[in-house]
Amino acid sequence: MFGGLLIFNLDRYIVSTLKKSDKKINEIWQATPRIILAVIIAVVISKPLELKIFEKEIDQVLLEEKNQLTLQNQEQVAQLYAVEENAFAKAIQELKTEVQNKEAEVNALYNIYITEAEGTSGTNKLGKGPVYKEKREKHDAALADLNTLKITNAEKIAAIELQIATLQENEATQLASSQPIIDNFDGLMARIEALNKLPFLTSFFIFLLFLAVETSPIIAKVLAPRGEYDFKLAEREDLVKSWVTQQKAQQEILVKTDKELNNRVYADIAEEEALYAYKKKMARELMQQQADAFYKKQKGILG
Structure with a gap:
């Protein structure tokens, strides 16, 4: 309500201050800044309406952007912990490989002493002799x-897996803490950007509608011939201008007259002997007081 009244009065002011002139170029020159202001008002008015009209479409665009941001956030957080997770996985694999290598070594030793007992390798003697016992x-x-x-x-693998679990828990916590920021990504700027991603033509027509509403009174005012209001306004302005000019001239005459009177008064006073004698007396007393003060000061310095 308040915004509507504000814009209405602003439009009224823009049109009412546009004065008619004998030359159209002057009127166009006057109308130019007002048209620019009308365009700005049209943009300001149309944008909130567009946001409301295309609310569902904007919500769809924002949902897609939120999903994209969620995926990007997950990738970024995963990259933060990927180095440590890979290091832990590598450490586990090395421990398992060490056990596997040791198992292969034990299996090889098993085959050696079994074949020694069977007499198929080593000393090639059947039975469990000293060599068999050694193997x-x-x-x-x-x-x-x-x-x-x-x-x-x-035990080492269990400890590393515990560290991996802690790392994954931290990763999940970071994702959970950053998700509300993404969920709240629906402010004014985000909605305007989402609106700009919608088809341009429909939004542009709404802007043109408000632009026509805002600029049509100004254009009509420029194109219309002079009317009764314009003549009365010009007459009123001429009357005020004449009154101001008259007052200014009278003020100048008063100042000039007062100056001349002051000059004559002071000229007459300057010729009076009594005033001259009085000022001479006062000047003499002042000079005597200055001389006495200087003498006392010098005497005090010399002791």
Whole structure:
């Protein structure tokens, strides 16, 4: 309501202050800034209406942008934690590979002492002799190391997996904390940008409608011939102008007359002997007082 009254009175002021002239070029020159102002008003008025009319379409555009922002945010957050996650995954794989290599070594030692007992390799003697015993002990020692390695690496893997879980929890927390920002991405500027992504023609026609409404009174005023109001306004302005000119002339005459009177008064006073004698007396007393004061000051300095 207030905005409508404000714009109405502003339009009324723009039209009422446009004066008719004998030359159309002068009227066009007067109308130019008013037309520019009318264009600005049309933009200001049409934009909120466009936002309301195309609200559903704007919401759809904003939804797509929010989804895109969500995906981008997920990718960016994932990149922040990717280095650490890859390092942890690599560490786990190295621990598993170490166990696998140790298992392969134990299996190889197992095959060696079994074939030694069967007499198919090594000494090629059937039975469990000293060589078999030596190879069996070597296998058993490697098997014990394997079991210890499995326990140790399992603990290390569990610790790393715990770190990975903590890292993933932090990642999820960061995503959850940033998501409300994306969800609230529907402010005025975001809606205007979304509106600009819609087909231009429909929005442009709405702007043209308000532009025509705002500029038509000014254009009609420029094209219309002089009317009764214009003649009365010109007459009133001439009357005020004449009165101001008269007052200014009278003021100048008063100032000039007052100046001449002052000159004559002071000229007459300057010729009076009594005034001359009085000023002479006062000047003499002033000079005497200055001389006495100077003497006292010098005497005080000399002691």
